[in-house]
Amino acid sequence: MNRSLLIIFATVGLDAVGIGLVFPILPRLIQEVTHASNVASWIGIMAALYAMMQFVFAPMLGALSDRLGRRPVLLISMGGAAINYLIMAFAPQLWMLLIGRAIAGLTSANISVATAYITDISAEDTRARRFGLFNATFGAGFIIGPVLGGIFGDYWLRLPFIAAAILNGSNLLLAFLMLPESRKPSRQPIDFAALNPLRPFRWIFSMKGLMPIIVVFFIFSGVGEVYGTCWALWGHDAFCWNGLWIGLSLGTYGVCQALAQAFLPGPAVKLLGERATILVGVAGTSLALIVMSLTTHPWMVFAIMPVFVLGGIGVPSLQSLATRMVDNDRQGQFQGVLASAISLASIIAPLAFSSFYFVVQKQWPGAIWLSAIAVYAITVPLVLNLHIPQAKMAAAT
Template structure:
C-alpha cells in the first residue's frame, strides 16, 4: 500500500497529529508545530553557510595558498559547491522517499557541522576544497526539507509555508555575509567555527524534536535510484513536467543576476562604495524576506497560484525596467518595495509544482527542482557576467533589461505549461 502524507500538526507522543489551532494562524502554527521550526532553522543555516564564506574566502585562500592571485581558486570553490548541489539534491530527495525524511536530514546536518570544522582548521588547499564539496553536498538537504514541508502541510497551507521557507533562506543569506565579515575581522577561521556550532545545535534539536513525516517505504533501496541523472530522466519521460522544471530554472537563474552584477552596477552607475552596496543589498533582503513571510498565502488566495506567479514576475519586470533607467541612488531604494513583491512568485510556483505529482513522488520532484536551482547557479553567473562586461562602458543598466527578457520567457510556460503538466501526470 502506498504511503500517504499526514496533514500538518504538532507532536503528540512522537507522532504528528492534526493541527486544530483556530484559523491556523502563523504564530500559533509555528509554536505548536516544532518540527516546522527545525526545518526552517535547517534552511536558514544552509543560507548562512553559503553567505558567510564570501567575505572571508579570498583572504582564506590567500592565507592557505600563499599566492595573491586567488581568482581561479575562488571560481573553483564556487563552481564545486554548485556542482555538488546539482548532483546530490536529487539523490537525497529520492533517498528521503525511500528511507524517510528524518534520517537523511540528520545525516546532512551532521555532515554540515563536520564540514565547517574541516574548513576552520584546514592548513592546505585540498582540505578547503574537500570541505567546500561537503558543504555543497549537505546543502542539498533543502530538497528534503521542502518535501518535509509538503508532507505536513495541506494544499492550502503550502504556498504560505514555502514563502516562510524562502524567507528563512533570505534571512540566512542576510545574516551570513554580515556574520562572516564581523567574525572574520576577529579571526579568519572564526566564521566556520560559529557555523559548525550552529549546525551542531540544530542537529541536537532535530534529534530530540523532529519526528518522521512519512513512513519509510517497505521495499529495498533501488541502487539505480542513487544515479543523480535518473530523476532527470524521470522528468524527461514525463514531458508535461519539463515546463515546470524549466520555469523553476528561469526563476532561479534570474536571481543569480543580482549577486553577480549588483555591486559592479552600483559602482559604475552611482559610484557607490562598499557601504552603500551593502545597505542596498540589505534593504532588498529585508523587504523580500517580509514579503515572502507574509504575502504568498494571501496572494494565492486572491489571485490563485498560477496568476500569483505571473503577478510576481510582472512586479519584478517593472522594477527591473526602472533600475535600468535609474540615474540617482535614491531611486533604487524607492523601487525596493515593488521589487520585493516579486517574492510572491516563487513560493506560489513551488506550491503549483507540488500539485503536478502524487505524494509518493514529492521528494523526487523537490530534488529535481533543487537541481534546477544548482544548474542555474552554475550557468547563469557566467552568462550574466559576460553580458555585463559587454554593456558596462555604454550602459550598465542594460543588464536588468536582459533579466526582463528571460523573465518574459517564463510567463507562457506558467500559464500553459503547468496545465499541460497536470494533464500529463
C-alpha cells in the same frame, strides 16, 4: 513546540545563515588567496560547485536516511558543515576553498532529510503549519546570514566562517545529546537506480505539453542565481561598498521578497489571475533591475526595493499554476521533475552570469542586471501561451 523540532529548525536556520554569510565576503576572500583583481569567474565556479553537490547528493542522503535512520545522517551533515567552515576559515589556497564549498554543498543537501524528519514526527493536521515554520526559519537565516557576514567580514575576513563553525559545532553537540531517532531503520536494500539525480528528466518528454512550464521554472530559478553570484561584486565595483553595506542590501532584498511571498500572491491571483500575476512579477523585477543597472547613487538601490516586492509574487503564482497542469496521480512525478530543473539551473546559471560579469565588470558592471532581464523576457511568450486543461480550470473555480 517539542525539542526535536527546535533542533531541526536550528539546523535549517544555520544552513541558511551559512549560505548567506558567504555572499558579502566571498569576492574579497578569493582575491586574498588568488591575488587576482577580477574574480567573477571563480565566484560562479564556487556557486555552481555548491549547487552541483546538492544536486548529486540530496537523493543519496534521503535514501541513506530511509535505510539508516534520520539521526545519523543529520549528525554527519552537521559535522561536515562545521568542518567546511573551519577549512574556509583558515584556507590559504584556492583549491582548499573549493573543497570547502563542495563539502558545504554536500552537507546542505540535508534539507531533504530534515523535511523527512518533520514528516515522521508530525500528524497530518500539523504538517502544514510546521512546514510553514520550516520555510520561515530558512528564510530568516538567509536574511540574517548576509548581514552577519558583512559585519563580521569587515572586522576580519575569516571571522564569519569561524562563527559559522562554532554555531554548527554547537548544534551538532546539541543534536547528539538530545535529538532522538524519528523512525526505525529499514532493512530494505537501497535502490541505487533511484539515486541518479538525472532520472526525473526521463519523464519530461513523456509529459506532453509540460515542457513550456518546466522551461519557465528553469529560467526563473536561473535568474534568481544572479543575485547571489554578482550582487557583492557589483556593490563593490559600482559603489565601493564594504561588507556591511553589501550585507544590508542583500538582507533588505531578502526581507522584501519574504514579505511579498507571504502576503501578496493570494490577493494578486484573486484580482488578476495566475498568468497576469506572474507577468506583473516579471515586470516589477525587470523595472527594478533597469534602475539598478543605470543608477550611480547607492540610495537608489534601497529605494527601489519595494518594486522588487512585485517580483516576489511571480514564483508562488507559477507554483500554483503548475499544480493545475497535471492530474493528482502525477503530481509527485511532476514536482520531482521541477525540483531537478531548478537544481540544474542553480548549476548552470552562476557559471553563465559570472562569465558575463567578467566581460562587463570594468566597462559597465550594471550590465549584469540587463542580462538578467534579457533572460527573463524569454518567459513572457511562454507564460502567455501556457495551455491549462479546461477540466483543471473548472475544478479550481
